[in-house]
Each structure stands twice: as C-alpha cells, then as structure tokens.
Amino acid sequence: MGVSRRVFLGTAAAALAAPMVVRAQNRPRVVVVGGGAGGATAARYIANDSQGGIDVTLVEPSRAYYTCFFSNLYLGGFREFDSLGHGYGGLATGGINVVHDWATGIDRDAKTVALAGGGSLPYDRLVLSPGIDFVEDSVPGWSLASQNAMPHAYKAGSQTELLRAQIEAMPEGGVFAMVAPPNPYRCPPGPYERVSMVAHYLREHNPSATILIADPKESYSKQGLFEDGWQTHYAGMIQRIGPDFGGGNVEVDPAAMTLTIDGQVENVDVCNVIPAQRAGGIVHAAALNDGDWAPVSAYDLSSREDPEIHILGDSAAQGAMPKSGFAANSQAKVAANAIVAALADGRAFPPRFSNTCWSLIDTDDGVKVGATYEASDEGIVSVDSFVSQIGESAEVRAETYRESLGWYDAITADMFG
C-alpha cells in the first residue's frame, strides 16, 4: 500500500521531515464503533500493539462511560455512582482519535462509517462493539417511552440513578418487582445480583418491603449460590415466579404501576423491566445480523458477513462465552492481535479467551463463576471452568469480594488507560 509512495518520496530531497508525514498519511485506518468494554480495549490494544503504525479512531457518543458491571453495587450502597464513570482521556493520550458522535450507518462497499454529525470515516478494518439494544414489545405494555416509569437500568448511567432513587422512595412495606429477561442477555448473573443488592438496601432501610421476580427462564447463572444466599441473608423477602407458574407470561402497565403475571394483577412500587435483548442497532443497519445477533468467526471475531468487520462483546454470536464486560475485553484482545497482524505486519498468535463474573450477594459475601475458552470452526468453546461453592467459609467469600474490587480497578484500567 504505502510502500511505493514512500519510495517515491524518499527520492525527494526533504529527507528529514518527509518520513513522519508519509507515515501518518499512509497508515492503515481502523475505526472502532462503541467505547465500552470491547471497543475501548480494542482501540487501546490496536494502537499500542501497532506502536502507532495504525491510525485508530473511536466513535462513541458519550463523554464518559458508566460501566454496567458493578452498577448493582451502587444500587446496594456499596459504591458511589461516580466510581462507575470512566472518561476517554486515557485513550486520547494513547494516540487514539476519540470522536464523540453517533455512527448511523456503514457503507460496506466504500468501507466508510457515516456519522450523525455529518461526514464519514474511511476504514481498512472496522470494529463494532455497540453493546445491546432492547427488543421492542418483548414485554407487553413496556417501551423505551416508559423507561422513566419502569426503568431497565441495564445500560448504566442515568437509568441506574433513577432506579436507585425509586428504590429509596419506596413506601414502607412496598413491592420491588423485576421482569427478568430471556436468554441470551448481557451479564447472566446481573439480574440476580441486582435482586441481592436491592434486598440488601431494603433490609437496612425498609425491612418489611418485598421483592417479586417474574422470570421466563427455568434456571439461571449461579442459581444455587443466589438462592442459598437469599435464604441466609434475606429470608422471606424474595419471591421468584418461574415459567412453570407463568413468570414468562407478563404484562406491565407503567401508568397504573401494575405487573400482571399469568393474568394475576400485582400493584408494585418499583418495576425494573429488563427486556429481551439484541445486538446494537448499527449491526442491524449494516445487515451483519442473523436474527437478533451478529455471527462471528471464533478465530478473530470477524463478521461471518464481512471479514473486514470485527464484532465484539454483547452483540456477537460467538459461541460459548457469556455476554459480559470481561468477555468483551478478552475478545477485543484477540481481534486486536488479528487486526495488527493483518494491517501492520504484527505477529499473529493463537486466539485464547477467558472470563470471570463476580457477584455480590451481601456484605462480604462474593461469589464467582468463570472459564477459559478457545476458538473452533463452530465458535468459541469452553476449555475449563470453575464456580464458587455453597458452604464456603465467610473468609473465602470476603476474599472473593475483595478480589472483585481488584478486578474492577484492573480491567477498567486495561480498557480506558
């Protein structure tokens, strides 16, 4: 690509100044859409590993990213809201162009990304890490227009603060309801960690209040650990209605603040609706989806529809990894290695992935589940796994919680610099 031009200019007399200029003009371009766990990590690793050899632009509308992971701990009173926020200064310092704008579409033939603010960004490789969108009408009676009355709080930020305020304002003995999502969705233990954190808050401030979960799933992540913990810490407070009892047949009325489960109307004080999910809108706009999600190769996270577009994190249908911030970070490193190898002659190494999800049940009662993964032609497959055990000592659980604090600091530094 740039070689002939470099040779040509190299014959000119301006030998001292020319090389830098030429390099800047001819650097391969990577555009990253989405500045969350996957996108921020990919941008940093591509810029670092290519040692400036690749021009990296990150497109992200928000000035600060609020992590969905750990946002439940804010609901429980274990963290300050501000501790969840991360700016993009570290990426900019690392040589990444950070553009605060919406990516509205992709011209896959011209290889450009259109921006809401006008203009377009050309790319040699494109990385999409847009997170989740909600499936319309997946919970009858609920739409994005009712997210203030019945928050999802499943994209962290003002929604998280709103849900916390509603929990604080619950009347004595009130009802907190959650409509849990069907599989697959972001952060499999997330809804149940949230229930734990809400229960913790209510036990301290509103002990006669109750929690009602309507759940379309037979079973869920770390179920035994959560139910054991709820029995221990919040006995009698939490009721979960699974699909056998109509937990998958729900309807809400945000104006009346009712939740109807299998025909039975419940008056509730807070209703946390976590709808069914699908890949972020840009994936669908660019026709990279098959159904709700975007199929990708397990070897480099490239789209099955377009090998020059890599899709990371929650949006990707990649196989066995859960949709988590940890997983997105892990996938981003594999994609970055492949992209630097393709565009800047970096060394390509075998893909390898890992994930751990920590959850907090009560003060100093942390649990975790995790696995290592590798690539196969069929998708990402699990190699080995572990999970916390029922009956572990209080010391082990406290250690697990402290470990999660260390992980949060490390992985957010890995993502945002």
Added chain:
Amino acid sequence: MGRPALFAAALAGSGLAAPGPAAGEGDPARGETLFRPCAACHMIGPGAVNRIGPHLNGILDRPIASVEGFAYSDAMSEAGAGGRAWDDTALDNFLAAPRNYVPGTAMVFRGVHDAGDRADLVAYMDAAGTPDAAPAADAAPSPEVAAILALDGDAAYGAYLSSECTACHAAGGSDIPAIDGLPPELFAAALVAYRDRSRDHQVMNTVTARLGDEEIAALTAHFASAD
C-alpha cells in the same frame, strides 16, 4: 528510596497500636492448620529449603532478609538494612498486612486479619522451625521451574499472553496483587504452583491449567523485560 523510612515509621508506629501478642500466647496446634496456605510457598521444619519464599526456620528474631541464597525483593532487603530482626511485633505487623508493612514486598499474600490467628501462626512457626533445623540454604528452583527458566522465553508471545493477566492484575494493585516486577524465578514458580495445584486459587488454577512450559517461559520473559 523511601522504603526504609516507611518501614522504620511502621516499626515506630507499631508501639502506639495495640502490640501483637507474644508468641508464647498463641496456640501452635491451631497455628499449624493456619499455616497451610503459607506452605504453598514457605517450608518450615527439618529439611526446609527455600522455595517460592524463603524457609522459615528460626524466623522469630531472625534478621530480616538474611537467608543466604534467597533472592529477596529490593523492598525486603532494604527493610533488613541495619540488621533489623523479625521480633514478635514486626512479625505480627507484617502478617497483618504484608504489603502495608513492607511496601514492595514480593510476598503475594493479603494478610491475616485476626490477631489471635496471627499469634497462633507465630507460635507454630516458633515451635516448628527451630534455628537448628535450618539446613544449608538452597535457593535453587525446583527442576521443573529450572527447566522453564532455562527456556529462551518468547517475550512477544508473552506480551500477548499477558493480556489475560492484566484483565485482573493492575500495576500497584492490592485487592488482587500486582505481578509486575516480580523476580523471574518467583513468577515462574508461582505459575507452576498454580498449574500443579500445590497452590489453590480457582481462577489461577483454571488460567494456568492450559499454560505449557513454553507459555510460562514466554510470560516470564515478558514480565522480566517489562520492568
């Protein structure tokens, strides 16, 4: 460097806090049980040699950083400057929070919170590791670790592999220990110990299960060159 000063301050300050119980007050039998996690890195008693950590024979009142042939961290060596010894109080303070007491120590251990537990541990170490039991110091890594250290580790591969580490281990981290700057023999020995499960940790056992000697050598080379 500020480390000796910090350490001296910690020593001086320890007189103000409630002093740790003397070794004589602890229960050595209970201490033996509590010592189990320590044994992943430290040997004590007849035949004890240096492993990931120095042997602990004669640890009570032993001069700090004084076992011959053991590669102490700079921080620990500086802490031992001037012949300071591990008396009751120093051991108690160190065991309570190693990384607060000797900032920069290579000991990857958070500490023992309960003062009674610490007294029991010290009592056990005092009883089990008489100075007479100390053999000639043997700093040589195990044959398995030595074989890995003898490999020409691929630092670039190690840099790639290290991205799995940095998801949890931050520079300067304490809730999850920092791993940058560990001496190569300590680093490799720790990964081997997690891999063969002589050291227990769910995440580390799972992550290291698929590291071959080549991967451990590569990671060791990377972390050694990253300093």
